[in-house]
Amino acid sequence: MTPDSDPTAADRAPDSNVLDVEYTHEHVARILLARPDSLNAYNEALLRDLVPTLESLDEALEVRAIILTGEGKGFCAGVDLDDMPLSADQDLAEYERGLGLFQDVVATLRGMGTPVVAAVNGYAMGAGCDTALACDFRIAGESATMAETFVDVGFVPGDGGAYLLPRIVGEAKAKELIMTGKHVSGEALVEWGLARECVPDGDLQETAVEFAAELAEGPPVAIAHSKELVNEAFDVDLETAHEHATRAQRICSQTEDHEEAVQAFAEDREPEFTGN
Structure with a gap:
């Protein structure tokens, strides 16, 4: 966010059937990934709607901190295998476009000036894990689980996990998480350096709002x-x-x-x- 940002930009966030935006504090907006029946797994619609929503909130003067979380019992369970924008039979250009939708989410979260707090509820797997890693801070509920599950299907982290993880937990731990697909849950997320704190599930959203509000009080x-x-x-x-x-x-x-x-x-x- 810059001094000449548009104070009404948040009102221009795209209407979406797969995410919701609400205001939890004077200067804090919360984005809810809203595909709870699939544990908020990414489909093309969610990928395409999330980036302009983030950009609109980043441009809004009244928004000084953002919370990203999932509706229901999951943060983001990765990719919806029944509705994904890429496949092995695509040519390289098509594959790059499909994978680029995931990469755009990570690049937007990293590039925007407004701080983003991930309130990790339930599963954050694969691309969902990398989305949480791309946020500036992560607060985990006690039922939260994060994992780089790409190796389980013979993949590499295609949307930034191999870039982000070493910066957060160090090279050796990053290699372990990526090469084994290890699931890290609850308090262990703090021990691994993946979350700043772990709180009871019922306190997660309130804790995230309190921390985001603290960030929003700064310049x-x-x-x-x-x-x-x-x-x-x-x-x-x-x-x-x-x-x-x-x-x-x-x-x-x-x-x-x-x-x-x-x-x-x-x-x-x-x-x-x-x-x-």
């Missing part, structure tokens, strides 16, 4: 640029990182939120950030 421009700097940290050298940090710091120094923070410090009070 949005600084948070967006901080996310960008951290996301690229493993891909650039220190000199480039310093250049990008200087540019970002300069941008932040010219915001009203920076002025408000300085003034609040001088007056010994909490700052009230507006995103400008």
